[in-house]
Amino acid sequence: MCLEQTSRPFDRLNRRQLLAGLVSGAALAGTSACVGTNAASGRDSFTGFQTIQDDIAEGRKNHPKILQSFGGAYDDARVAGYVGKIGLALAKQTEYQQYPYQFTILNTQIVNAFALPGGYVYITRGLLTLASSEAELAGVLSHELAHVTARHGAERHTAQQVAQLGLLLGALGLRAAGLPSDLMQVGQTVALAAITGYSREQELEADTLGIRYMSRAGYNADAMASFLGSLRAHSQVEAQVLGLPPGTVDEFNIMSTHPRTVERVRQAQRAAARETEGRAGRWAADAYLNKIDGMMFGDDPEQGVVRGQTFIHPVLRFEFEAPPGFHLRNSPSRVQGRHPSGAEMIFDMAPSNGAVTAIDYLRHVWAAKTRLHNVESLVVDGRDAATGWVEGRGQNGAVRLRALAIRRDSEKFYRFMYMTPTDQTQRWAEPFRQSGRSFRHISAATAAGVLAKRLLVVTARPDDNIAGLARTLPYGRFNEDWFRVLNDLAPDQAIKPKQRLKVVAE
Ligand SMILES: [Zn+2]
Numbered sequence: 001m002c003l004e005q006t007s008r009p010f011d012r013l014n015r016r017q018l019l020a021g022l023v024s025g026a027a028l029a030g031t032s033a034c035v036g037t038n039a040a041s042g043r044d045s046f047t048g049f050q051t052i053q054d055d056i057a058e059g060r061k062n063h064p065k066i067l068q069s070f071g072g073a074y075d076d077a078r079v080a081g082y083v084g085k086i087g088l089a090l091a092k093q094t095e096y097q098q099y100p101y102q103f104t105i106l107n108t109q110i111v112n113a114f115a116l117p118g119g120y121v122y123i124t125r126g127l128l129t130l131a132s133s134e135a136e137l138a139g140v141l142s143h144e145l146a147h148v149t150a151r152h153g154a155e156r157h158t159a160q161q162v163a164q165l166g167l168l169l170g171a172l173g174l175r176a177a178g179l180p181s182d183l184m185q186v187g188q189t190v191a192l193a194a195i196t197g198y199s200r201e202q203e204l205e206a207d208t209l210g211i212r213y214m215s216r217a218g219y220n221a222d223a224m225a226s227f228l229g230s231l232r233a234h235s236q237v238e239a240q241v242l243g244l245p246p247g248t249v250d251e252f253n254i255m256s257t258h259p260r261t262v263e264r265v266r267q268a269q270r271a272a273a274r275e276t277e278g279r280a281g282r283w284a285a286d287a288y289l290n291k292i293d294g295m296m297f298g299d300d301p302e303q304g305v306v307r308g309q310t311f312i313h314p315v316l317r318f319e320f321e322a323p324p325g326f327h328l329r330n331s332p333s334r335v336q337g338r339h340p341s342g343a344e345m346i347f348d349m350a351p352s353n354g355a356v357t358a359i360d361y362l363r364h365v366w367a368a369k370t371r372l373h374n375v376e377s378l379v380v381d382g383r384d385a386a387t388g389w390v391e392g393r394g395q396n397g398a399v400r401l402r403a404l405a406i407r408r409d410s411e412k413f414y415r416f417m418y419m420t421p422t423d424q425t426q427r428w429a430e431p432f433r434q435s436g437r438s439f440r441h442i443s444a445a446t447a448a449g450v451l452a453k454r455l456l457v458v459t460a461r462p463d464d465n466i467a468g469l470a471r472t473l474p475y476g477r478f479n480e481d482w483f484r485v486l487n488d489l490a491p492d493q494a495i496k497p498k499q500r501l502k503v504v505a506e
Helices: 015-031 052-069 077-091 125-130 134-149 158-170 189-195 200-216 222-242 262-271 285-292 358-366 422-437 444-448 466-470 476-486
Strands: 035-037 044-046 102-106 113-116 120-124 305-307 310-313 318-321 327-330 335-338 344-351 373-380 383-394 397-407 412-421 453-459 500-505
Touching: 052 102, 052 113, 052 120, 077 102, 077 134, 077 285, 102 125, 113 134, 120 125, 120 134, 125 222, 125 476, 134 200, 134 222, 134 285, 200 222, 200 262, 222 262, 222 327, 222 476, 285 453, 285 500, 305 327, 310 327, 318 422, 358 373, 358 383, 358 397, 358 412, 397 422, 412 422, 466 476, 466 500
Parallel strands: 102 120
Antiparallel strands: 035 044, 113 120, 305 310, 310 318, 327 335, 335 344, 344 412, 373 383, 383 397, 397 412, 453 500
């Protein structure tokens, strides 16, 4: 959670690049106002009245929002330089040189990659730790570059964006309709809307073009499908860790923002066979592992970390406990928790909007226009707080939402929202109460003891086994499953002598 992240000013477009964009955009716009032949996809594409300079302007406008919504840029010049170099080499292979291509590593353990129109390509720290070779990284970057060059962002219809926004709200497990909208408001939907909304056809096109670009740059195109396999395996283990039903992914996951299957990637590979003919291409696995050795793994303490049932934020200096059996997960905008029974929780922070007391905030800001029951004032960790509940309709029937607001300072409130199917209200009443009341300030010494975990690349020794090597991962009983995903090991596959393996250092 990093709500107080200040976005960095964006000023990387130079005059020459801007002019190049303007000139080519004007030329393209001259051929037709609405439909033009795309030089990458080779098909007529409807891009509205959006020109290439519009693409660049749109990307530039949204770039700071993306940084703010996804934990900022990962501050590691060595890895950033490496990704940027590979990205630019791939961009050279595209049909559009007018875009001021730039590549950003986002500082989040979420596994995703996406692009904004105009040449802005993003890849998360979490995705980098999952990939195992330069070719796999190149496959991801090429796919994103293809969304830029095929101008999929400009093709997107407004209606589709609206539909996606609905889906994002639905991803919380609750339908937006029928629920008190003020209570369900979450901060980052605008930035997320900018990165979602590709159709399956656009995904296939991005794979076909992406395979073209990576092959031209000398990479083995098999890496596109192999890494998609890793991404799927990761999504499965992540769903288990989060207590989500099998086959579901949360809204931040790459499988949600880029709906693809291995079969479709193979189809794209066949379609691009001309490009790859006679060339195996390189994987560059060792070079890649050398670069990611030492990268941060999991939550960045700057944004708060999940340690078992506890969420600790060493910068904002607080911690709280989730109810028993909940799986907590940190994301840039909030901390989410789930219980296999369907109960959920969301923790975040929001501006007070002028409310002086917690009761005032709950009644007139957070839950304005909502019928709150049993509103009561209380003190949590010496702070002014207020709670109340409301009924709503979730995907699977009636739900009860308990809201708890705790004053942080004159500007902000901490907020807990606990949700349970109505028939489980009694069961969760006390655990929810205890979780909310566990919110407490932490000392400077406790805060200083919260350290980031690191990914290390080691060479397997004869006496190594998976249980021992996976011990330091932060996923409890799913550590071994996670370790296998991280190291491309099938469920029954043993480690080979001298195999290079990713482990996590505490
Ligand atoms: Zn895609």
